[in-house]
Amino acid sequence: MNARERLLAVQAALEARGVKDVKFFFSVMSEKPLSQVVTEVTQALQAFLDDQVQPLPAFDDLPA
Amino acid sequence: MLLNTPDIRYCLEKAEEISEIYRMHVLNSGATRRSIREFLRMCTEYLGKKIELKELLNVQAQDNSIRGYYLSFGDRYEICLLAGMNFCWRRFVACKELFHVILDDERYRTTDIYNHVEEVIAKFPVAVMAGSAVVSEALAEIAAMEFLFPYPDRRRILTAGSPDYLAIAQRYKIPQALVEEYLVDSFVKGLEPYMVKKQ
Numbered sequence: 001m002n003a004r005e006r007l008l009a010v011q012a013a014l015e016a017r018g019v020k021d022v023k024f025f026f027s028v029m030s031e032k033p034l035s036q037v038v039t040e041v042t043q044a045l046q047a048f049l050d051d052q053v054q055p056l057p058a059f060d061d062l063p064a
Numbered sequence: 065m066l067l068n069t070p071d072i073r074y075c076l077e078k079a080e081e082i083s084e085i086y087r088m089h090v091l092n093s094g095a096t097r098r099s100i101r102e103f104l105r106m107c108t109e110y111l112g113k114k115i116e117l118k119e120l121l122n123v124q125a126q127d128n129s130i131r132g133y134y135l136s137f138g139d140r141y142e143i144c145l146l147a148g149m150n151f152c153w154r155r156f157v158a159c160k161e162l163f164h165v166i167l168d169d170e171r172y173r174t175t176d177i178y179n180h181v182e183e184v185i186a187k188f189p190v191a192v193m194a195g196s197a198v199v200s201e202a203l204a205e206i207a208a209m210e211f212l213f214p215y216p217d218r219r220r221i222l223t224a225g226s227p228d229y230l231a232i233a234q235r236y237k238i239p240q241a242l243v244e245e246y247l248v249d250s251f252v253k254g255l256e257p258y259m260v261k262k263q
Contacts, residue, residue, distance in 0.1 A: 006176055011177050014135070019171035021136035023164045023201060026184050027129055037129040037185055038178065044130055045177075047084045047120045048144055056117040056145060059101040059155060061237065063092035 003035040007042045013049050072258050075203040078166050079210035085110055086211075097237045098212055100155045103162060113165050114140035117158060124148045132157040132162045136173065141165050152239045160208040164200070167207065172200035206255075207248050212238050215259050222252055 001009070014022065024037065024041065082103070087093045089110065090102045107113045111197045125131045125146035131153065132145040143161040145154060174180055183198045213236050221227050227247055233240035245251070 005101055006177050007181075009216075011175060015081055015175055018137045019135050019175060020138045021134075021168070022175055022180070023134040023197065023204070024130045024180070025132040026201070027125075027131055027161055032129060032184060032185075040129040041177065043152070044120060044123050044128070044133065044144070044146060047123050048118075048135070048142075052121045052123075053118040053144060054121055056094055056119045056143075056154075056158070059099065059104075059158070061095055061097065061099045061101055061151075061155065063090060063095040063097065063099055063102070 002036040003042065007038050007045075010042050010045045010049065014045065017049075069258075071199060071203055072206065073253075074161055075163075075207045076210055076255075076258050079163070079207040082106070082163075082166060082207075083214070088243060096235050100158050100162075103159065103211070107162060107165060111166075115162070115165060116140075116142045118142060118144045120144055120146050122147070125153070132161055134161040136165075136168060141168075152233065152237050156208065156212065156238050156242060159212060160204050163204040163207040163211070167200065167204055169200075171197050209238075209242060212236060213243065213246060215252075215255060218246060218252055222247055222249060 022045075085106050086098065086102065089106060094164065104117065123146050125148050128146055130146065131149060132143065135142045135144070140229055141164075142160065143165075145161075146159055148152065149157065176197075180197045184201070221232065227243075227245070229240050229243050232247075233243045236243070
């Protein structure tokens, strides 16, 4: 299975869970090939599907 | 789809709307550093959005192509940040993804992730070839920066000359890279026509 096929499988799994829209915060990517970017995106989304997440601690940034 | 005038106006109006709610409901709302904790509270309490903020356990942001993502389930949202970011980056990524919630619109939605990634890494300017999802990414970033580092502040800093980018980043608690990008003279001037009401 290549990078695109793996991403399509993740995409199908997200849709099966009811996802209607996906947006990303992209870093500056100078010379990375598309397949590497796709692999990294896939890994990050797979972590969500595998529940490899924790609640983000509340930001300690209340106005002083 | 192009990054057009109505899109920019819409996203800046939304950022102003959020700023107004912030000013009404947050103590010390005039402080330079705006609170993402309070922004999230506004989104849930005053706008009725169901949002969960999460952090990936084992996927690091360092050297990664992405720093976070947003998932819409139609009636609720999940925002996931990659691990290992500093305070300023976490604030900015969360803020930008929260603005996807604010700006959520049927025409920008996509689950065609491969095509979305392909569009983003294609090295053409947004105005030439971007699809709707890419336009949405740009608008959310502009709105997030307008909320965290408002245009009048940028204009004033630029007019004063010789900005100390690190000191500004520390005051506003936003990434220095974004400070420098949004203080590029041509960028600030380019947004001027959309800021008339705010002068």
